[in-house]
Amino acid sequence: MYFVTGASGKLGQLVAAELAQQGTAADVTLGSRNPDKLASYAQQGFKTARFDFDAPDSMRAALAGHDRLLLISGDAPVDERIRQHKAAIDAAKAADVKLIAYTSFTNASAKSLFTFARIHAETEAYIKASGLAYRFLRDNQYAENIASAVAHAKETGAFAVYGSKGKVAYVTRADVAKAAVAALLTPPNGGETFEITGPRAYDAAEIAEILNRKWGKPVAAAELPRDVLVAIFKQLQWPPFVIEAVVSLHEATAAGELASASGDYQRLTGKAPESLADFLARTA
Numbered sequence: 001m002y003f004v005t006g007a008s009g010k011l012g013q014l015v016a017a018e019l020a021q022q023g024t025a026a027d028v029t030l031g032s033r034n035p036d037k038l039a040s041y042a043q044q045g046f047k048t049a050r051f052d053f054d055a056p057d058s059m060r061a062a063l064a065g066h067d068r069l070l071l072i073s074g075d076a077p078v079d080e081r082i083r084q085h086k087a088a089i090d091a092a093k094a095a096d097v098k099l100i101a102y103t104s105f106t107n108a109s110a111k112s113l114f115t116f117a118r119i120h121a122e123t124e125a126y127i128k129a130s131g132l133a134y135r136f137l138r139d140n141q142y143a144e145n146i147a148s149a150v151a152h153a154k155e156t157g158a159f160a161v162y163g164s165k166g167k168v169a170y171v172t173r174a175d176v177a178k179a180a181v182a183a184l185l186t187p188p189n190g191g192e193t194f195e196i197t198g199p200r201a202y203d204a205a206e207i208a209e210i211l212n213r214k215w216g217k218p219v220a221a222a223e224l225p226r227d228v229l230v231a232i233f234k235q236l237q238w239p240p241f242v243i244e245a246v247v248s249l250h251e252a253t254a255a256g257e258l259a260s261a262s263g264d265y266q267r268l269t270g271k272a273p274e275s276l277a278d279f280l281a282r283t284a
């Protein structure tokens with residue numbers, strides 16, 4: 001049996017859809033802090049369970065009888081999230097889970113400029129130390145993350161981002177879900193790390209050029225100043241730790257941390273990932 005955490009989130013829903021399409025629903029339990037949100041999946045043959053990183057007993061009970069776990073990273077501040085992930089790993093070990101597939105992030109290192117990278121570095125290290133088989137899915141940025149900059153460019157002709165010269169090997173959330181499903185359904189093979197990226201990396205000028213061609217009107221890349229980005233996030237009333245993380249992600253991008261495209265998606269799934277150009281052709 002397989003267990004998926006965070007199943008009501010955006011990625012979790014795509015994972016569930018992919019599992020259903022592959023005909024494995026009956027072998028899968030979907031977990032969420034609020035399993036009521038998963039009622040439609042129960043109708044498709046999935047089992048559902050309450051799973052809360054802050055309730056260790058709920059995790060141990062939910063994981064009993066499962067031998068593989070897809071641990072979708074949470075959304076809490078850094079130290080809280082590290083504690084939550086460690087509790088989930090402890091529960092998996094106590095429940096005799098054999099493999100953990102974990103949604104990590106590109107350059108999961110405490111040296112990264114991205115403030116959330118330490119969460120992924122420490123979670124990976126804790127999984128390794130657990131002795132369980134693992135698959136780390138070091139996901140690059142979701143292609144969906146540039147949606148508001150693309151919408152702004154459509155209105156104004158300026159594709160404005162902070163750290164605009166840095167390249168990002170964007171990957172669609174749907175492809176991240178497919179990689180996660182492959183990592184869960186493939187029999188354990190010790191410890192493996194996959195850099196989940198799109199087929200190539202793009203900077204803002206290259207994205208502007210794609211949009212220019214698609215819309216048939218001039219679009220130019222522009223550098224969005226740091227203080228303007230922070231002011232936008234403050235107006236949206238984002239929590240300070242999220243603002244700090246997103247700003248630091250742009251700084252990591254400018255430093256080239258997200259620029260490497262890898263063939264690991266294909267190695268894991270047997271298929272090519274969708275390119276950002278194709279993603280924008282169908283969504284922008």
Ligand SMILES: NC(=O)c1ccc[n+]([C@@H]2O[C@H](COP(=O)([O-])OP(=O)(O)OC[C@H]3O[C@@H](n4cnc5c(N)ncnc54)[C@H](OP(=O)(O)O)[C@@H]3O)[C@@H](O)[C@H]2O)c1
Binds near residue numbers: 007012032051053073
């Ligand atoms: N690569 C990227 O560009 C990128 C971008 C954004 C986020 N991420 C990471 O990828 C994860 C999934 O992305 P997403 O787009 O699906 O985000 P999302 O829709 O915001 O989902 C957040 C997930 O965190 C789970 N969660 C939060 N607190 C939890 C707790 N106490 N116990 C158990 N689960 C908890 C939620 O599960 P339930 O609500 O079902 O309990 C939900 O599935 C995010 O949480 C984040 O770590 C990556």
